[in-house]
Amino acid sequence: MRRCKTLFYNLGQGIRNIYRNRMFSLASIGTMTACLFLFGIFYFVLSNFQYMLKSAESTVGITVFFDDGLSDDEIKEVGNEILLRPEVTKVEFLSSEETWEQYKEKYLTDDLSESFGDDNPLENSASYTVYSDDVAKQSELVTYIEGLDGVRQVNNSDAIAESLNGINLAVGYVSGVIIIILLFVATFLIGTTIAMGISIRKQEISIMKLIGATDYFIRGPYIVEGVLLGLLGASIPLIFLYFTYNKMILYIGDKFTSVFSKVEFLDVDTVFSALIPISLLIGLGIGFIGSYVTLNRELRKIN
Amino acid sequence: MRRCKTLFYNLGQGIRNIYRNRMFSLASIGTMTACLFLFGIFYFVLSNFQYMLKSAESTVGITVFFDDGLSDDEIKEVGNEILLRPEVTKVEFLSSEETWEQYKEKYLTDDLSESFGDDNPLENSASYTVYSDDVAKQSELVTYIEGLDGVRQVNNSDAIAESLNGINLAVGYVSGVIIIILLFVATFLIGTTIAMGISIRKQEISIMKLIGATDYFIRGPYIVEGVLLGLLGASIPLIFLYFTYNKMILYIGDKFTSVFSKVEFLDVDTVFSALIPISLLIGLGIGFIGSYVTLNRELRKIN
C-alpha cells in the first residue's frame, strides 16, 4: 500500500516536474532525440552497407581450370568436392566452347574469328567459377581447391577479394569508432543537460532537505523524470526514423539506380528489430543512470 | 573613449560570466566541442574518401583498338588526338605482341601456346589504354574517341566507371545529408544550451531592466560570452584533431595496408586549411547568433 502510494507520488511529481520545467525537459528530450537520431542514421548506413558488401562478396568468383583431358564425370566430381565447402554458394561451369565464344567476341574482329573456322584454340579452357560468401576465407578455399585431383590451375581475383575484405574491415572499424564516439558524445551531452537541470533545482532540493526530506524521498520524482525523458527522447527518433526509412531507401535507390539496382536494402523490420531495443535501452539507461548519479553527487554536496 | 570603455566592460563582464557560471560554460563548450568534433571526423572521412576515389578514377582505363593495318605513325596521331582531351591523364600503348603474350599467360597451357610457334593470332590487337581523371565524362570521351579516324572499336569498362561515379555521387549525397543533419543538431543543441543559460539568468536580467538598464547594455556581456564560448568550443576539437590526424591516418593505413597501400591520404595541412576556418566560423556564428537571438527573445518577454 505504502509502496504503491510512493510510486504514485513519484510518478505524479515526475510528470509534473517535466511539465513545470518545460524548458529543461525540451532540452533533454531534444538532446536525446538528436543523439539517437544520428545514431539511427548511422545504424542504417552501416547495417545496409555491410549487407550490401555481403551480397557483393558472393559475386566474386574463383576460376578453376582442369588437367588436360579430364572427363566430364571427373569434372563433375571436382565440382561436388568444391561444393562440400560451407562458404561456397554456387559453382558455375563454363565449357571451352563458351570460353572461346566469349574470347572471340571480346578480342577478335569478325574476319579474324572466321579464319579459325570451327577450330577452338582454347580447347582446354573449360572452367568452373566458384562463388563463396566469405571473401576473408578465399585464400584458404583456393588452397583447398588447388589440392583437389584434376585441378590444373586456380585463378582468383585476389585484388577484388582483398579489397572487399579490406572495405569490410574498414567499414566495421570506422562504424565502431563513430558509434563509440557518438555514444560518448551523447552521454556527455545528456549528462550535462541533466546536471544543469539539477543545478537549476539546487535551491529546491536544499529546501526539501532542510524540511527533513531524505535523499531517498527527494530522489524519486527526479529519477522518474529522468527515465521518462530518456524514454521519450528515445521514442521520438525511433518513430520518426521508422516512418521515413522506406522513403529514404526508395529515394536513395532511385538516385543511384544504375549502381545499386541489383543490391537490396535491408527491410524496415529487420533493421528496427535491433534498433528499437538498443535505442530504448540507451534512453532508459542514460535517463536512469544520468539522473541517479548526478542527483547523488548533488545531494551529497548540499548541507 | 566611451566605446572603448564599453568594450572593456563587456569583455570583462563576459569573461567573469563564463567563470561564474562554470557549469553552464562547460556545458556550452562541451556541446560545441562534441558537435564540431563529430563534424571534423566526418570531414576527414569524406575529404579523404573523395580524394581516394579521385585517384581510383584515374586508374580506370578505356581500351582503344585500331582499324586493320593502321601504321605506327597513324596510331601515334590517334594517341595525340586523344591526349587533346583535358580529362585524359595518360595514354598507354600495348602492341599486339604484348597482348598475345598476356593472353597466352592467362589462358593457355605451355604446350598449347608453343603449338602456335611465332604466330600471333591476335595480329590486330594493338591497343591504347586511356586513363582519365573524371569518370563522369567517360561516355562523352568514348564517343569522341569513336569518332576519330582509324579507330575500330572502343572498349570501356562501363560497370567500373559507373560504379565509381555512383559511389562518388552517393558519398557526396550521404556526406552532404549527414553534415547538414549534424549542423542542424549542433545548432539545436547549442541553441537550447544558450536558452537554458539565459533562462537561468532571467531573474538577473529582469533585475537589471528594473534598474533601468537598456537592452543594449544588458546584451553586451552575454554576447561577448556567447562568442567566446563559441570560439573556445570550436578551438578545442580543432586542436585535438590537428594533433591526432597524423596518428589516425597512420593507424588506419597500417591496419589496411593491403588495400590502401597505394592510396594516399590528404596531408594535415590541406585538410585543416579548410577545416579551421569552417569550424571557427561555425563556432563564432552559432555563439553570436545563438546568444543574440535568444537574448532578444528573452529581453522582449521580460516586463
Add this chain to the structure above:
Amino acid sequence: MSGKYDLNKDLKKDVDAPVILFQGVSKAYKDDIQAVSNINLEIRKGEFVFIVGNSGSGKSTLIKLMLREIKPTEGKIFVAGKELGRLRRMGIAKYRRTLGIVFQDFRLLNDRSVYENVAFAQRVIEAPSVEISRQVPKVLSLVGLTEKFKAFPKELSGGEQQRVALARALVNNPVILLADEPTGNLDPKNSWEIMRLLEEANRRGTTIVVVTHNKEIVDVMQKRVITMNKGVLVSDNKKGGYLHEKM
C-alpha cells in the same frame, strides 16, 4: 536622448505637474484577483509619503505600477506629466534610471559582489569610472556596510542585504525613491538610521515613497500617510500616524 521621453529632464525641472499622478488606476492580476481598485493619488515633488496597510492590501502593487514593472488594467499613471503607459522600451529604461528602488525581496544580483551590485546602478546611467569609485564606497559607508563590499549577497545577513538594496537605490541621487518595506529585516537602531538617510535625501529634493509596517516609525515621523485596505485607498493623512485597524 530624444526629447520626447526625457522624463529625467522634466522631473528635474520644477514643473507644476505632480511628480506622480494616479487616475482611477486598477490592477487585476487574474480575473478574480483585484489587487488595487480605482486609485486616485497625487504625489508632489519633494514629498515624503508612507504607504501602510494590511498584508496583501496592494501596497507592493502600487510601487510596481509606479515603476512600470506592471501596467494598470484600468486608469492612467502620469509621472512628471507623462503617461507611463505610453513609454516605449527605451523610454521605460530611461525613466527607471531616474528612480531609486528598494524591492521588498531585495532583488540583488546574486553573482556580483556588494560593491558591484551598487556600482551597477551607476554603470547603468553611464557614470564615469571615477565617480563610481568615489560614490559607491561613500554610500556603502552610509548604510554601514564598508567592510562587506567584497561579499556576495548569499554571504550577507537579511538586514545586510536589505541595506545593500538601499545603497543601490540611493547611489544615483534619484529624483524619486520608491522603497518597499526597507526596514523589514532591520533592528530598530538600523531602521532609524535608514529613515534618517531617507529624510536627508528628501531634504536634498528627492521625492520619497516608503511602504512600511513599522508603526513606531510612521507614528514618530509624522509624514503623509496613505492607508490601503483590500486594494482600496482608505485614507490619506497629510501628517499622521499608523491608522488603527478597523476590524
Add this chain to the structure above:
Amino acid sequence: MSGKYDLNKDLKKDVDAPVILFQGVSKAYKDDIQAVSNINLEIRKGEFVFIVGNSGSGKSTLIKLMLREIKPTEGKIFVAGKELGRLRRMGIAKYRRTLGIVFQDFRLLNDRSVYENVAFAQRVIEAPSVEISRQVPKVLSLVGLTEKFKAFPKELSGGEQQRVALARALVNNPVILLADEPTGNLDPKNSWEIMRLLEEANRRGTTIVVVTHNKEIVDVMQKRVITMNKGVLVSDNKKGGYLHEKM
C-alpha cells in the same frame, strides 16, 4: 526507525536534558568572519524564547546551527541530549522532521502551489493522505490564506509568503519551532495574530525560538529574551523587553 538517531522519541519524552544546549559554540564563515563566538545557551522544553540583536549580530546563524544547516567551527550543540555533529545523513533528516522552521527568506518551493508547499512538510513525515487533506486547509485558515491555496509563491505578497512559510512550520505540530523573523513583512495586526498562534503552539508543548526585530512584540509579550551583539550573547533575560542599544 533505528533507536540511535530517534531524537523524535527522545524529544517527545519528558527527558531531563535541555531541549537545546550550546556548549562554547563558535562559527566562522571565513577565517575573518566570526559570525558567533563562544555561545553557551540552554533552552528547556516548553520555553518561548526571543532572540534579538542588531543586523548581522549572528541570530540567523544561531538558528542555522540549531537546524544543523551549518556546523559549528568550535563547540558542541546538543538537542535532547544528542550531539548534532554526530548525526549522519538519515539522522539529520529525521531530526529536522521534528522541527518547524520559518526561514528569514521564506524558502518556499517556487514551482509548487501554496497548498503543496504546506502539504510537502506532511508528505516528508509520510503522513497519510487523509490527514494531509484535513490538516493543510486547517493550518492555512489559521494564517488567513484559505483563499490563496492554489496560488504559487510568486503570486503572493511578501506577507502572504511569510504566512505560508509559517503554515508549513506549524502543520506537523513540531516539537521545536524555529522562526527567523516571522513577522518582518507583516502589518501589526497580522503580526499579533501570528504571535497568538505561536503562543498557542507553545501552550500545547512546542518549544519556540523566535528571532525578531519587533520591539513592540518583545516588550509586550514578556518572554525570555536573548540579546546578541556582534556574535556574542550579551544578555539573557528570563522575562524581559527589547534591550536598548548601548551605543
